Amino acid sequence: MLRIHFTVADAMKVRVVVLGPLAELQLSLHRLQRPGHPSWFDSWRAPTVAGVRALSPDVADLARYLAPAAGLVDLFTLVGPADEHTEAVDRLCRAPAGPLRHEFGFAPEVAGVPAGWIGDFAHGDRAARERLTSALDEYHALAIRPYWQRIRAVLDNERATRVDVMATHGLDAMLAGMAPTLHWRAPVLEVPGYLGVNRQGAGTVTDVHLRGRGLVLAPSLFSNADPGLFTPWNDEPAVLLYPVSLDPRAAMRLWHRPGETGERALAGLLGGTRAAALRVIAGGCTTSELAQRIGISPGGASQHATVLREAGLVVSHRHRNTVRHTLTDLGLGLLDGA
Incomplete structure (x- = not known):
């Protein structure tokens, strides 16, 4: 379990944000490599798996590196919310060198995934940048772009619902209404099932104190309870991804x-x-x-x-x-x- 501790200053800095297509792309890479519940993802996964086989081998490298079994490379705080895929990729290419190298060091150091040519991207290699952006574009065109209008509608609706509850009834009501995904016991927000990057066993509790930086809640279609929390390299609010709940009948229409x-x-x-x-x-x-x-x-x-x-x-x-x-x-x- 993850426990996020709020101060009064943190409570005043809670926002609900749709991160955009690059975030969903990366989370979908996690889903692509690990089939499971809910079953309505199968109607997306089957044609996507088949389509990936026809793409550049760089796309498979991208999946292993950006979405290894032990977690995710943190692109969300490097890029921030971006409405368009091209805008997000451009921001990634212009990210500060220090934070970029730190985040791209995650997979080799923690998940044991060889860096290869993708690691060269973080060190400013032009050829690696071209390969990375091309692989992201290829996969986006296959797995995200055909469905993005509907996915965005679901995420926007979730955001609007949460913002409306918060504006009308307050933060406590909004966070309390997010069960069973999240549990709010003021001043602590609990994330059940959180495993963290080291895949701690059942019963392990991870405590995070926001210390005034605030929290961004980011609904996601492809996310699950883990990976959970991402902390920016600067003093921006932490980002907590959480899954959107959908009726299976409505979910099938997405694909x-x-x-x-x-x-x-x-x-x-x-x-x-x-x-x-x-x-x-x-x-x-x-x-x-x-x-x-x-x-x-x-x-x-x-x-x-x-x-x-x-x-x-x-x-x-x-x-x-x-x-x-x-x-x-x-x-x-x-x-x-x-």
């Missing part, structure tokens, strides 16, 4: 790839943009979030949401100065059939 038969049929029925809107709303979103995710104006997003609502596929609720949209059972059923 429909654009162009598949059901996707084309849905677009033929509703129109391409409106079908995309329905898929985004499945994760819950505001009008502005809908506009951003499908690349249209807020006015256009509002119009599409209105048509879907009048058709009985969407229900909308106003909260303060925003309108949040979710699917009705009829809307869910339509997506399930796609």
Whole structure:
């Protein structure tokens, strides 16, 4: 178990943040190499494993190095939240040399994974940088990009839910509502099942004191209870990854790839943009979030949401100065059939 100790200053610095596609990419490498529960990941894993075989051998090296059995190389605090894959990779390439070498020394020193050409990246080798960025791009195109719009909708909805609870009922209510993933016993946040980088046995307790730096809670689709906590090299808040809980039926909809038969049929029925809107709303979103995710104006997003609502596929609720949209059972059923 991991126990995170808060001070009053830490409680005032709690945020909920979506880290972005590079974080999910790295966590998915962990899932790719270690099949397990929940079973709905199998519909993502099987085609991804098959697809990786056709990619550059550098991608397999990347998986072993960035997601070894003993934990993860900490890219999250080097890169920070980044909405776009290219932005995150660019930040990684421009990370300060000292912290970069420290983090990239994790796999050889702790997990026993040979550094090879990937280790050269941390020392500024241009050829290694080109190989690393190319491997990240290849894997992203296969495993993350086809599903990212839906994954992002799920993560944004989780973030919005937690932020709304915190704003309305306070930090205690927000953290208490995250059980069973996390247990809040003020002023301590417990992470059950945490093993840490040394894979300590059952019953081992790791205590971490934030000492005023605060905490970023980062929901993740591909994460599980471990690896857990990441501490930045500077004085920025610590980052705690936690898994998003999904209904299995909703989870299966994540893995429909654009162009598949059901996707084309849905677009033929509703129109391409409106079908995309329905898929985004499945994760819950505001009008502005809908506009951003499908690349249209807020006015256009509002119009599409209105048509879907009048058709009985969407229900909308106003909260303060925003309108949040979710699917009705009829809307869910339509997506399930796609």
